[in-house]
Amino acid sequence: xxxxxxxxxxxxxxxxxxxxxxxxxxxxxxxxxxxxxxxxxxxxxxxxxxxxxxxxxxxxxxxxxxxxxxxxxxxxxxxxxxxxxxxxxxxxxxxxxxxxxxxxxxxxxxxxxxxxxxxxxxxxxxxxxxxxxxxxxxxxxxxxxxxxxxxxxxxxxxxxxxxxxxxxxxxxxxxxxxxxxxxxxxxxxxxxxxxxxxxxxxxxxxxxxxxxxxxxxxxxxxxxxxxxxxxxxxxxxxxxxxxxxxxxxxxxxxxxxxxxxxxxxxxxxxxxxxxxxxxxxxxxxxxxxxxxxxxxxxxxxxxxxxxxxxxxxxxxxxxxxxxxxxxxxxxxxxxxxxxxxxxxxxxxxxxxxxxxxxxxxxxxxxxxxxxxxxxxxxxxxxxxxxxxxxxxxxxxxxxxxxxxxxxxxxxxxxxxxxxxxxxxxxxxxxxxxxxxxxxxxxxxxxxxxxxxxxxxxxxxxxxxxxxxxxxxxxxxxxxxxxxxxxxxxxxxxxxxxxxxxxxxxxxxxxxxxxxxxxxxxxxxxxxxxxxxxxxxxxxxxxxxxxxxxxxxxxxxxxxxxxxxxxxxxxxxxxxxxxxxxxxxxxxxxxxxxxxxxxxxxxxxxxxxxxxxxxxxxxxxxxxxxx
Amino acid sequence: xxxxxxxxxxxxxxxxxxxxxxxxxxxxxxxxxxxxxxxxxxxxxxxxxxxxxxxxxxxxxxxxxxxxxxxxxxxxxxxxxxxxxxxxxxxxxxxxxxxxxxxxxxxxxxxxxxxxxxxxxxxxxxxxxxxxxxxxxxxxxxxxxxxxxxxxxxxxxxxxxxxxxxxxxxxxxxxxxxxxxxxxxxxxxxxxxxxxxxxxxxxxxxxxxxxxxxxxxxxxxxxxxxxxxxxxxxxxxx
Numbered sequence: 001x002x003x004x005x006x007x008x009x010x011x012x013x014x015x016x017x018x019x020x021x022x023x024x025x026x027x028x029x030x031x032x033x034x035x036x037x038x039x040x041x042x043x044x045x046x047x048x049x050x051x052x053x054x055x056x057x058x059x060x061x062x063x064x065x066x067x068x069x070x071x072x073x074x075x076x077x078x079x080x081x082x083x084x085x086x087x088x089x090x091x092x093x094x095x096x097x098x099x100x101x102x103x104x105x106x107x108x109x110x111x112x113x114x115x116x117x118x119x120x121x122x123x124x125x126x127x128x129x130x131x132x133x134x135x136x137x138x139x140x141x142x143x144x145x146x147x148x149x150x151x152x153x154x155x156x157x158x159x160x161x162x163x164x165x166x167x168x169x170x171x172x173x174x175x176x177x178x179x180x181x182x183x184x185x186x187x188x189x190x191x192x193x194x195x196x197x198x199x200x201x202x203x204x205x206x207x208x209x210x211x212x213x214x215x216x217x218x219x220x221x222x223x224x225x226x227x228x229x230x231x232x233x234x235x236x237x238x239x240x241x242x243x244x245x246x247x248x249x250x251x252x253x254x255x256x257x258x259x260x261x262x263x264x265x266x267x268x269x270x271x272x273x274x275x276x277x278x279x280x281x282x283x284x285x286x287x288x289x290x291x292x293x294x295x296x297x298x299x300x301x302x303x304x305x306x307x308x309x310x311x312x313x314x315x316x317x318x319x320x321x322x323x324x325x326x327x328x329x330x331x332x333x334x335x336x337x338x339x340x341x342x343x344x345x346x347x348x349x350x351x352x353x354x355x356x357x358x359x360x361x362x363x364x365x366x367x368x369x370x371x372x373x374x375x376x377x378x379x380x381x382x383x384x385x386x387x388x389x390x391x392x393x394x395x396x397x398x399x400x401x402x403x404x405x406x407x408x409x410x411x412x413x414x415x416x417x418x419x420x421x422x423x424x425x426x427x428x429x430x431x432x433x434x435x436x437x438x439x440x441x442x443x444x445x446x447x448x449x450x451x452x453x454x455x456x457x458x459x460x461x462x463x464x465x466x467x468x469x470x471x472x473x474x475x476x477x478x479x480x481x482x483x484x485x486x487x488x489x490x491x492x493x494x495x496x497x498x499x500x501x502x503x504x505x506x507x508x509x510x511x512x513x514x515x516x517x518x519x520x521x522x523x524x525x526x527x528x529x530x531x532x533x534x535x536x537x538x539x540x541x542x543x544x545x546x547x548x549x550x551x552x553x554x555x556x557x558x559x560x561x562x563x564x565x566x567x568x569x570x571x572x573x574x575x576x577x578x579x580x581x582x583x584x585x586x587x588x589x590x591x592x593x594x595x596x597x598x599x600x601x602x603x604x605x606x607x608x609x610x611x612x613x614x615x616x617x618x619x620x621x622x623x624x625x626x
Numbered sequence: 627x628x629x630x631x632x633x634x635x636x637x638x639x640x641x642x643x644x645x646x647x648x649x650x651x652x653x654x655x656x657x658x659x660x661x662x663x664x665x666x667x668x669x670x671x672x673x674x675x676x677x678x679x680x681x682x683x684x685x686x687x688x689x690x691x692x693x694x695x696x697x698x699x700x701x702x703x704x705x706x707x708x709x710x711x712x713x714x715x716x717x718x719x720x721x722x723x724x725x726x727x728x729x730x731x732x733x734x735x736x737x738x739x740x741x742x743x744x745x746x747x748x749x750x751x752x753x754x755x756x757x758x759x760x761x762x763x764x765x766x767x768x769x770x771x772x773x774x775x776x777x778x779x780x781x782x783x784x785x786x787x788x789x790x791x792x793x794x795x796x797x798x799x800x801x802x803x804x805x806x807x808x809x810x811x812x813x814x815x816x817x818x819x820x821x822x823x824x825x826x827x828x829x830x831x832x833x834x835x836x837x838x839x840x841x842x843x844x845x846x847x848x849x850x851x852x853x854x855x856x857x858x859x860x861x862x863x864x
Contacts, residue, residue, distance in 0.1 A: 310798065327795070332692050332716040485776065485795075485802030488695050492742035495800045496767045516766050523738035526711045526731075527695045 012287040015295040016173040019164070022286075026165045035070045035112055036090040038153060039099075042077025042236055043271055044393075045084035049100070050074075053085045056101035060108045070112055073162075076240015076275075078153040080140055082392040083123060088135050088153060095135040096121040126390060126412060140391045143410045145372065147380050148356040149396040152240035157275045160282035163243040169288055171359035175251045176296040179362075184255040185211060188358065190366035192378035197223055197314075197351035198426065198455040199531070200377070200444035206348065210338035211256045213346035218258040220249050220300075221323070221342065221349040224265035224272065225307045225314040228427030229478060231458035233382040233394050234352040238265065238272040241356065242279035246302060248355030250293065251362060253300045256348050261302040264319050267309060277304055311482035315530050316341075316349045318484065329484045330530035351456065353382060373399035377443035381457055385411045388418065388463035397442075404438040407461055418463035422546070426455025428475045428482075429535035431542030432468060451542040453535065467564035468547040469554055473501040475539040483532065489523045490533030496520060497540060506567040509555040517544065563625045566610045570626050573614075575600035577622035584614035584623060628659030634675020651723040652706075653677045665690060666714040666725055667697055677727040679714050680736070680756060682743075682828050683777030688786045690715040694743075694777050696736050696756070700726040711735065736760055746770045750829040773831035774843035776802055780823030780832055792817035793842065804832075804842055813839050 013019045039045075039054050057072050078086050083097035089111060096107065099121060110116045122131040123138055132138050155162035163169070175184055189204025210218065222245055226234040238245060249261050263276055280302050283289040291299045305323055312318045313328040320342045322328035341347025357379060361369045370378045377399040383406065384394050390412030397406060403423060407413065414420050422432040425442075431452030433440070440446050444454050462471065480494040497520050500513050521537030528534045544551060553559050560568040573584070573593070578600040585593045585601055592608045595601030603614070615623045628650060629637050637656075642648045647662040651669075653676050660669040667684060670677035682694040692713045700709040701717060702724040709726065726732065737760040744757045745765035750773055757763075778795055781804060785791045792814060794807040806813050819838040835841040 332713060334712065334717050481799060483799040485797070485799045486691075486693050486778075488693065488739050488742055488775070491776070491799060491802065492746055496742065496745070499767060512766070519738055523735060523742070526735045527698055527739055529692055529695070529713070 011285045013294065014287065016177050019169060019173055019294060023164050023167075023170075026161050030165065033091060036073060037070065037107075037112070038073045038075045038088045038090065040076075040078045040084060040086040040153070041074035042081070042084075042239055043232070043269075044077065044081035045086060046271075048084040048098075050085035052101045053087065053099050053104065056104035057108075060104050064108060066108070066112075070108075073156050075155060076152040076157050077236035077394060079144075079149065079236070079394040079396075080138070080391065081394070082390070087121075093135040094133060095123060095138060097123050140393065140395075140410055140412065143405065144396050145380050145398045146396045147360055147372075148241075148244065148353060149237065149382055149394070151244070152236065155241065157240050157242055158278045160243060160279070160286060163241070164286075167363070168243055168359075169247055171362035172247050172250055172288065173294060175254060175362050176294055176298060181211065181255045181257065184251060184362065187366045188255075188361060191361045191369040192366075192373070193354065193357055193361060193369070194377060194444060195351060196353035196357070196381065196456065198453065200454060203350065203354055206338055206350070207252065207255055209336060210346050210348040213339040215346045217260075217343075217345045218256055219342045219345060219347040220253040220256070220258045220261040221319070221347055222249055222261070222263040222265075222352060222355050223314060223316070223319060223349055224263055224269070224276075224352045225319060226266060226269075226352075226456060227311040227314050227482075228456055228458045230386040230460045231384045231427055231456055233384050233457050235266075235269045235272050236394055237352050237356055237382070238263075238269070239275050242272075242276045243283065244356045244359055245276075245352055246279055246283055246289070248350075248358035249302060250289065250300050251358050252348055252350070252355065254298050256346070258348065259299050259301070261300060262323060262342075263302060263304045264307060264313070264323060265304060267306040273304060273306060280304065310484070312484045312530070312532055315532060317530065319349070320347060327484075329486050330532070332529060353457075374441060374443045374446075376445045377454075381442075381454070383442075383457045383459045385459050385461065387424075387459075387461040388414050388466070389461040390415050399443045400441040402439050402441055403433065406442065406459070407438070411461065414461065414463050418465065420461070421464050421466050422462045422468065422471075424452075424460040424462065424471065424475075424539070425458065426453035426538075427458045428478050429453070429532065429538050430455050430458070431538045432462070432471060432546065433542070434546040451545060452538060465562055465564070467505075467560050467562040468543040468550050469501065469505055469560075470562075470564050472539045472543045473498065473505055476501055476536070479532065479536045483536075487527070487529040487533060489527040490529065490536065493520050493524045493528075493533070494536055497537070501540070504551065504554050505560070505565040507554065507558040507565075509551075511555060513555065514544065514548075514551060569610060570605065571603060571608060571610060571612070571615060572605075572624050572626070573601050573603050574622045574624055575602075577620050579620050579622070581619070583617045583619065587613040587617045589613060629657040631656055631658065631673065631676060634673070649719045649721050649723075651719055651721070651725060653725045654727055660719055662719060664719060666699060666701070666712075666717050666719055666723075669719050670714070670725075670727065677725070679727050680759075681715055682752070682775060683779060684715045685779055685783070685826050687826070688779065688782040691778055691782060692716045694739070694775065696739050696743075698732060698735055698739075700729055700732055733760060737762055741765050742767075743775055747772045747775055747829060749773065750775070750831075752829055772843065773829055774804055775829055775831075776804070777828060779826040779828065780804060780840075783822045783826045788818070788820055788822055790816045790818065793823060793840075806842075813842075 054074050085099050087096040087099045185207045193203040194200040224234050307313050308322050310328045313322045315330045316337050318328045318330040337347050373379050380396050380398050382396045395410050422434050424432045433450050447454050476498045480498045483490045485491040503509050521541050524537045525534050553561050563569050580598040590607050592604045593601050631637050648659045649662040650659050679697050681697040697714040698711050699714045701712050702709045706724040740756050740760050741762045743753050745767040747753050748769045796805045821834050823840050824832045824834050831843045832840050
């Protein structure tokens, strides 16, 4: 016990000078030329087997007794999830992708000890067919501007010394010692930072109103209740660099005069919860959280609160209700949360990405920060590029980059030579943007103009085989299931919208249904209580606006142009083209296809469940989908 | 100086009383002065002849909630150039606020909400009356057979006035319903049979039963199936 306390006291940093000494001593112990193998340990790479890769590295390093010369690091998400598990070997930054445990002995003997490149593990650029050896040369990374996401691939998120070595907590020292709370708020205001959770509210103004709000007790909250289908950047940031979020929160708390913070994180993000918890414990041990932080007299602690499992809890007022232990339902925000939030006290709530931007702004200055981005939206944004795209992953780009650059230059375009159809931005309440707007610069205002929104940065790319009515139906179904049910427009309106959309996709739609959908959209946007309901009609409105002909085809011709809606399609076999290879016959799960070898097969419509398995396996294009 | 309207027709100018926190606002082109700290709905309710704001989920005895949304009005904070929809039962009165309670936009929105409610509860008299007032003939949707509009008045009355929370809103979205907390089979002894819930219910969905306890709206949870499922699980795990 005594020993433990003594150890704790040893770690504790009492002043800014001591923090700098600690940083120097950490750096002094490190050798930048030493080989460092960093394995991506983000949730996506873990799903592709990164943990086994890490274990294999540990075994191999121990077997060869290389512990002193080689450093192994399990880092946070590198972003290139499509190619996981990803391994980067520093200092040269050799980039290996889709690494398997079997490859490890070879990597150690060939690359780490022998200095040779293993060609087979390199990334091949599909555009040029060239093998790329070094991480910065990979097109996916090359076009990105990584600021808040930059340390993710380099530091071990469970080791505070890694973060400190990279200059971590220097923004906190600067803020606590050199700046007054007013100066910090002024700096954030000047930077032009807007809330990254989706609303895009100017962060500095929010801070100011929370500082000005009356009340002795104030709270700082980090919203990590990310729930949009297809978006996972908040998770990756909290998993990969939790200290940057904590540092941002301490600075924010100092600026508004708060002593208590909460991280509200999704319970379904166990790794993010674990890493955030470790970060908070370590920051407490080092005296960067707790009482008298860096000798400034400022006290602040952070508690983790795991989410209750409702999408709507990402909405600030519902989140606070949930934090209070009540049902996670939104309430009207005619009086802002910054004035009357958690337990009716002034509360400053920001998204994970917003908090992570704060240390950067304090360190590099508002002027530097405001040079990135567009007139109305400053800085960078992390998007999760998913759907029908070659390079699935997380990309950090400056605001103002065009959708085309993001999808084609970074995302590598659409797989299997298919044509681009639309991109859905901003999560389930966002809109679908068609091809003619691909050159639109992406920022808060431009996306809103197109009937979509920034949201928390989801970007779902859809190819020509996507039925837009079905997409709208899917998102409305999602929102219907996630509506808390408190207010009539959202509860009843979304239910009726899904009723109509289901009808249309089953070929039972009527022409009047389109007007009814538009009426319902008006009721939702005008009448709903919270942002979930107010923006819920966006997927319907945007698809109705840009892809009205598809709705009309479903209603008038009873046809699904993309061949997705099961009730409206029929499979048949073209006897001219069928070579009688038996492939479709074997693939059919219901035995609807009959025939003999080298003779044209036939499909029994009564038994067909329209799964499309025959269509997918046919090599002669003999299966027709109508 | 403040204007005081008598039955919404005659206007008299009076000086603000000293020490009173008066707020001046315009409701449907009439200037009024009310004491601060109340909502638009509360302020207008005390001004006969001014404004037209229907409400279902509001009751002066419990805290405003904002669920039914038919009290939606248009307000402008910049003197009347830009208007937006707000719920009158929640929006606090402010100096210089311009409120419009019965514009075409407002009526259209309310009509839409009433259509949704009528589709859910086609047999409720209060909703039928509102539907007639706002010109909703036949809902364009598949009709339901509910009596409860989920305004939450019963639950709030039980919690705020009686202090018991014997009933609760459970589940979410379209599956939300008034039931005993945690979907208990029966109301617990927390229910003292005061009848408050039945009294505040705007649609008559809750009635007092012969045992002196309220009969809640039909609960959709398939208890029999759940029981069968649990039995099966018990067998499987034993």
